[in-house]
Amino acid sequence: MAELETTTPREARRLMREGRWTGPTAGLCPGHVQANLVVLPKAYAYDFLLFCQRNPKPCPLLEVTDPGDPEPRRTAPGADLRTDLPRYRVYRGGRLEAEPTDIRAWWQNDLVAFLLGCSFTFEAALLRAGVPVRHLEEGKTVPMYVTNRPCDPAGIFQGPLVVSMRPIPAGLVARAVEITARFPEAHGVPVHVGAPEALGIQDLNRPDFGDPVTVRAAEVPVFWACGVTPQAVALNAKLPLMITHAPGHMFITDLPAEPGGEITRRPAPR
Amino acid sequence: MAELETTTPREARRLMREGRWTGPTAGLCPGHVQANLVVLPKAYAYDFLLFCQRNPKPCPLLEVTDPGDPEPRRTAPGADLRTDLPRYRVYRGGRLEAEPTDIRAWWQNDLVAFLLGCSFTFEAALLRAGVPVRHLEEGKTVPMYVTNRPCDPAGIFQGPLVVSMRPIPAGLVARAVEITARFPEAHGVPVHVGAPEALGIQDLNRPDFGDPVTVRAAEVPVFWACGVTPQAVALNAKLPLMITHAPGHMFITDLPAEPGGEITRRPAPR
Numbered sequence: 001m002a003e004l005e006t007t008t009p010r011e012a013r014r015l016m017r018e019g020r021w022t023g024p025t026a027g028l029c030p031g032h033v034q035a036n037l038v039v040l041p042k043a044y045a046y047d048f049l050l051f052c053q054r055n056p057k058p059c060p061l062l063e064v065t066d067p068g069d070p071e072p073r074r075t076a077p078g079a080d081l082r083t084d085l086p087r088y089r090v091y092r093g094g095r096l097e098a099e100p101t102d103i104r105a106w107w108q109n110d111l112v113a114f115l116l117g118c119s120f121t122f123e124a125a126l127l128r129a130g131v132p133v134r135h136l137e138e139g140k141t142v143p144m145y146v147t148n149r150p151c152d153p154a155g156i157f158q159g160p161l162v163v164s165m166r167p168i169p170a171g172l173v174a175r176a177v178e179i180t181a182r183f184p185e186a187h188g189v190p191v192h193v194g195a196p197e198a199l200g201i202q203d204l205n206r207p208d209f210g211d212p213v214t215v216r217a218a219e220v221p222v223f224w225a226c227g228v229t230p231q232a233v234a235l236n237a238k239l240p241l242m243i244t245h246a247p248g249h250m251f252i253t254d255l256p257a258e259p260g261g262e263i264t265r266r267p268a269p270r
Numbered sequence: 271m272a273e274l275e276t277t278t279p280r281e282a283r284r285l286m287r288e289g290r291w292t293g294p295t296a297g298l299c300p301g302h303v304q305a306n307l308v309v310l311p312k313a314y315a316y317d318f319l320l321f322c323q324r325n326p327k328p329c330p331l332l333e334v335t336d337p338g339d340p341e342p343r344r345t346a347p348g349a350d351l352r353t354d355l356p357r358y359r360v361y362r363g364g365r366l367e368a369e370p371t372d373i374r375a376w377w378q379n380d381l382v383a384f385l386l387g388c389s390f391t392f393e394a395a396l397l398r399a400g401v402p403v404r405h406l407e408e409g410k411t412v413p414m415y416v417t418n419r420p421c422d423p424a425g426i427f428q429g430p431l432v433v434s435m436r437p438i439p440a441g442l443v444a445r446a447v448e449i450t451a452r453f454p455e456a457h458g459v460p461v462h463v464g465a466p467e468a469l470g471i472q473d474l475n476r477p478d479f480g481d482p483v484t485v486r487a488a489e490v491p492v493f494w495a496c497g498v499t500p501q502a503v504a505l506n507a508k509l510p511l512m513i514t515h516a517p518g519h520m521f522i523t524d525l526p527a528e529p530g531g532e533i534t535r536r537p538a539p540r
């Protein structure tokens with residue numbers, strides 16, 4: 001683990017490929033963008049790509065691979081998406097079939113992989129700016145809630161927006177907005193500040209996914225669009241085959257975790 | 271004309287629908303985003319959507335319609351893309367077939383419309399900030415150049431990046447970058463500042479499209495990704511049918527022309 005915290009993304013991916021790291025990726029390779037993975041057959045790829053285009057805040061697309069090609073040439077040249085994540089989830093007809101550490105047995109020539117930005121990137125920036133991130137302090141998974149706000153549907157994909165919540169001291173809310181604004185490819189600015197009931201959230205202590213966290217006096221619950229949204233929507237479509245990363249077990253790209261769409265679109269030269 | 275400069279987008283579109291305005295749209299409905307139009311059959315829509323995702327600077331997508339639906343529900347509810355532009359171009363097999371003011375005769379149930387941000391939006395912001403826009407001063411079309419830089423291909427779509435050029439006084443170059451950075455959905459920051467030869471441009475006085483403009487002493491040629499890129503790439507693919515706006519005859523959306531991806535994604539409430 002200590003080794004993985006200071007290694008390069010390429011080396012971390014090699015350890016995962018060799019089955020020597022099968023744990024979660026939070027805190028690994030700081031300074032590099034981690035990504036959500038959604039793999040589905042080409043027949044459904046147009047609708048899913050359009051869903052992402054219509055809902056950019058929950059679905060910040062970093063890369064879409066060509067059918068059958070397991071190499072993410074734009075965000076991690078040389079990597080193999082079938083082996084280079086620590087753990088996957090395989091679904092058939094919307095039901096979980098397996099949680100393997102390697103998906104070569106399921107790979108097909110018509111599969112397309114979507115890599116989407118994740119909130120790990122902006123959480124590190126919040127911490128550097130002195131904004132507390134409660135679920136990290138408490139050693140928990142960020143609380144997530146299904147809202148009453150429908151996503152803009154596309155073809156077979158539809159469903160509600162899922163948000164993550166971080167309690168922010170009232171005096172730091174604007175700072176948290178400023179900082180996350182710099183990361184449009186990691187969900188960007190919050191979708192909602194305060195008033196959870198207006199999103200249809202009845203009880204902050206009962207999240208739909210993840211763990212509840214402490215909200216202290218003079219703190220405001222701040223809600224960001226969540227990468228679970230496209231997974232939930234895709235799951236709901238009950239595709240014959242869909243593969244994702246296992247929760248918390250992300251793909252580590254070569255992209256530097258710095259602000260600026262242009263910069264984060266391409267890996268740094270080696 | 272004077273009427274159109276102060277009217278609402280909805281009213282301007284009505285005049286175009288009724289055939290009462292068939293001219294170019296520069297300067298019309300200031301304060302509202304204008305868009306490039308590309309219409310093609312659904313069979314090619316995945317490749318084109320992926321091309322836009324992979325090349326966001328020349329292809330800033332504002333909206334993609336559902337197959338056969340001529341209404342851009344997200345950027346101009348109630349509008350009809352078959353009638354509400356002043357003039358179109360219809361291509362078959364990559365060859366220009368007609369330049370009608372109405373495309374209902376060509377419409378098919380499998381057509382998908384792509385609306386892409388255009389540089390009119392950021393030019394108005396440059397002028398407001400005291401940055402000169404030479405081709406407007408000289409009453410010309412912005413000069414455009416085919417570069418030696420390939421776009422990231424997607425399926426059947428491939429080709430070089432096309433850029434537009436505006437000469438900027440050296441002391442205002444940084445300001446021009448700052449301002450256009452606020453408009454990621456209208457091509458965003460320049461792709462290149464100075465050194466046209468590094469883009470493969472031999473002679474600024476001989477643009478591939480548009481008109482040459484005067485570059486004065488102590489001015490630097492600044493290059494932005496150009497919306498002609500996706501049109502050139504689509505034309506090059508020689509699709510059985512493709513329809514675009516006629517050059518300069520754009521679609522006027524309801525989107526306010528203000529900075530911020532979030533704000534410009536949806537029309538203001540009426």
